[in-house]
Amino acid sequence: MAQSAKPISSPVPDVWYPTLAVFMLVIGLVITASFFIYEATSSKKNRSLAKELITGAVASVFLGFGSLFLLLSSGIYV
Amino acid sequence: MAAAIFSLFIFFISLFIIQTTSSSSSSLPGLQILHAERQIDLSSHIVRVYLTLKVENIEDAPASKVLLAFTPTQFDHLSLVKAAITFGKKKKKSYVPLEVSPTELPNSPNETKYYAISLVKPLAKGETTTLEILYILTHSLEPFPVEISQSESQLVYYHDSAVILSPYHIKQQATIVQIPSNKVESFTQVEPAQRSGSDLRYGPYEERSPYSNSPIVIHFENNHPFxxxxxxxxxxxxxxxxxxxxxxxxxxxxxxxxxxxxxxxxxxxxxxxxxxxxxxxxxxxxxxxxxxxxxxxxxxxxxxxxxxxxxxxxxxxxxxxxxxxxxxxxxxxxxxxxxxxxxxxxxxxxxxxxxxxxxxxxxxxxxxxxxxxxxxxxxxxxxxxxxxxxxxxxxxxxxxxxxxxxxxxxxxxxxxxxxxxxxxxxxxxxxxxxxxxxxxPLMLVSAFFLFFVTSLVYLHIDLSLRK
The missing domain is CATH 2.60.40.1730 (tricorn interacting facor f3 domain)
Incomplete structure (x- = not known):
């Protein structure tokens, strides 16, 4: 068993966590900002729901993973 | 003819009964201990006892287990029992760890408790083997005086027996007790017993029958942090x-x-x-x-x-x-x-x-x-x-x-x-x-997505009263 045992490490190296957190949160917040700018500037008639949903989805993916890495880098290992 | 067969039958029955009774009352003395050496380390508050036993089988049946006996108080304070069998002479000595498990025996004298060491290879008649045993007792040093002031040093009692408690006959044995310092207030004399520096030596004692006991008390200084x-x-x-x-x-x-x-x-x-x-x-x-x-x-x-x-x-x-x-x-x-x-x-x-x-x-x-x-x-x-x-x-x-x-x-x-x-x-x-x-991460992503969807819904619903 000792021979076949392979150490398991995390899928993303620990040292990348703070950098990943910062970049993903920044990208996420920029997309969020563009989402709300789009909401506020376009009129109700020529808004496309698909575009709104896609922007929201992309922003939430970046914000979700960004906040996960923020938690991990601050020592809250989930 | 019938009578002869009957008497033969009776003879076998009685033989069988004798054998069963003898094996139930003395199932243990199949072994004897030729030489036993015990070293009790009292230098810290954890009592470590190293036991070297040279065991011989004197009965026809092969023996696969060796029993260690403990008094009920020792048994309660027992933390660990380890045993190993040694092969070879001094320089090429090798140890094979053995399995040790607590066992109970019917009609054991003075409520003696046992640990059984399972041998890897059963011991045939006349064969000898050497066992190395370590057992650890905790909370076995009793402070006396019970209360001391800041400037006093700590004295403790240790209770044990000068001869090794064993269900087997021990031919020759000796015990060495290691004390942390030279300050020994008193120790029970069981001839021959002598003190040299921080060592107390009890024995050698010859030909001790099973379950022989001679209580000793050692009162000494131990300032080790408890x-x-x-x-x-x-x-x-x-x-x-x-x-x-x-x-x-x-x-x-x-x-x-x-x-x-x-x-x-x-x-x-x-x-x-x-x-x-x-x-x-x-x-x-x-x-x-x-x-x-x-x-x-x-x-x-x-x-x-x-x-x-x-x-x-x-x-x-x-x-x-x-x-x-x-x-x-x-x-x-x-x-x-x-x-x-x-x-x-x-x-x-x-x-x-x-x-x-x-x-x-x-x-x-x-x-x-x-x-x-x-x-x-x-x-x-x-x-x-x-x-x-x-x-x-x-x-x-x-x-x-x-x-x-x-x-x-x-x-x-x-x-x-x-x-x-x-x-x-x-x-x-x-x-x-x-x-x-x-x-x-998917939970976090869906939480953020839910926030975007709610804001979308809010922006798309027309809540105004005037058309």
């Missing part, structure tokens, strides 16, 4: 995102002679060699290498008096409680640290993982009365099983932590009377599918 952790709870939390976090809750006590009178800090600081010699003010813990995020705190907050030294082989954490611990004084604190995942978690087969971690208390020379080890497995892990080299109580629990839905499986291991020798690795095997690692 550090006892009354309760220790270790929580080992595995995160597949790269770390194993350990939190240890301690209830530490000095189990030596109780402190009497006032405590003078001035005297304690100015005369460290004469004042409070039996007290202790720091403890050393050996932690794994590459440890990080170490903290040491209690209910009030962080305790700043600790040192951490790390090197590639181990980390040493020296902690100082808020006050020196005199006899009967207690301290409660928490130690936490994190270690990298790849040092302790391994993959044994596809999808199967196991954690390899040390079981006992990391502090040197410390007894733990009640140890609880909790291994918190990641969410979504299945089929936990534990491999420990000694008996422990096991149970399963569920714990909820950050971003949990179904809760994490917790393997709880409990053991009483833990000695430093129990600080050996144990393994927790479990099955885990790496896809479950995505559960936490």
């Amino acid at each position: 550090a006892v952790v009354e309760e220790l709870e270790r929580e080992i939390e595995i995160s597949h995102w790269g770390t194993v976090q350990v939190t240890e809750h301690y209830k530490l006590a000095n189990a030596g002679a109780k402190h009497k009178g006032v405590f003078s800090r001035v005297e304690y600081q100015s005369k460290p060699t004469a004042s409070g010699v039996s007290s202790f003010k720091h403890l050393l813990a050996e932690l794994p290498p590459r440890v990080h995020s170490v903290y040491y705190r209690d209910d009030i907050g962080n305790i700043s008096s600790s040192r951490l030294r790390t090197n590639s082989k181990k980390s040493e954490l020296l902690i100082e409680p808020r006050y020196p611990l005199f006899g009967g004084w207690k301290a409660t604190f928490v130690i936490g640290y994190a270690v990298p995942l790849q040092d302790f978690l391994f993959e044994s087969a596809a999808g199967a993982r196991y954690l390899n971690f040390s079981f006992g208390c990391p502090f040197a020379d410390t007894v733990v009365d009640k140890l609880t080890v909790k291994v918190v497995l990641p969410e979504g892990s299945k089929d936990p099983s534990v491999k420990v080299s000694f008996p422990v109580e096991q149970s399963l629990k569920t714990k909820y932590s950050y971003l949990d839905i179904v809760g994490r499986t917790v393997v709880v291991l409990e053991k009483k009377n833990v000695a430093p020798e129990h600080n050996v690795p144990f393994q927790v095997h479990y099955k885990f599918n790496p896809i479950f690692m995505l559960a936490e």
Whole structure:
């Protein structure tokens, strides 16, 4: 068993966590900002729901993973 | 003819009865001990007894078990019994560890308790073998006087027997007792017994019958810190995102002679060699290498008096409680640290993982009365099983932590009377599918997405009253 045992490490190296957190949160917040700018500037008639949903989805993916890495880098290992 | 057959029958029956009765009353004296040497180490508060037995089988039936006898009080304080068989002569000596388990015998004299050592190869008639046995007794040094003041040093009693308690006949035996210092107040004389420096030698005694006993009391000085952790709870939390976090809750006590009178800090600081010699003010813990995020705190907050030294082989954490611990004084604190995942978690087969971690208390020379080890497995892990080299109580629990839905499986291991020798690795095997690692980020992603959808819905609904 000792021979076949392979150490398991995390899928993303620990040292990348703070950098990943910062970049993903920044990208996420920029997309969020563009989402709300789009909401506020376009009129109700020529808004496309698909575009709104896609922007929201992309922003939430970046914000979700960004906040996960923020938690991990601050020592809250989930 | 019939009468002859009948008498033969009776003869066989009686033979059978004689054999069964003789084997039930003296199932043990199939063996005898040719030579026994015992070394009792009383230099710390943990009593370590090293026993070397040369056993011979004197009966026809091969013997596969050797019994060790203990008095009921010793049995209650027994923390660990280890046995090994030795092969070869002095320089090429090799040890093979043997299995040891507690057993019970009917009609044992004076409520004697037993441990059975299972031999690898049964001993045939006339064969001899040499066994090396180590057993550890905790809480076996009784402070007398029970209360001492700050300037006094600590004296303790140790009770035992000058001859080895054994269910077998012992031809020749000797006992050496090691005392921490030269200060021996008194010791029971059982001829021949003599003292040379810090060693007491009892024996050699020849031809002692089974269960012979001659009680001895040794009264000596022992200023070793009697550090006892009354309760220790270790929580080992595995995160597949790269770390194993350990939190240890301690209830530490000095189990030596109780402190009497006032405590003078001035005297304690100015005369460290004469004042409070039996007290202790720091403890050393050996932690794994590459440890990080170490903290040491209690209910009030962080305790700043600790040192951490790390090197590639181990980390040493020296902690100082808020006050020196005199006899009967207690301290409660928490130690936490994190270690990298790849040092302790391994993959044994596809999808199967196991954690390899040390079981006992990391502090040197410390007894733990009640140890609880909790291994918190990641969410979504299945089929936990534990491999420990000694008996422990096991149970399963569920714990909820950050971003949990179904809760994490917790393997709880409990053991009483833990000695430093129990600080050996144990393994927790479990099955885990790496896809479950995505559960936490997906939860965060869906929470943010829900926020965007709500704001969309709010912006799309027309809530105005006027058309």
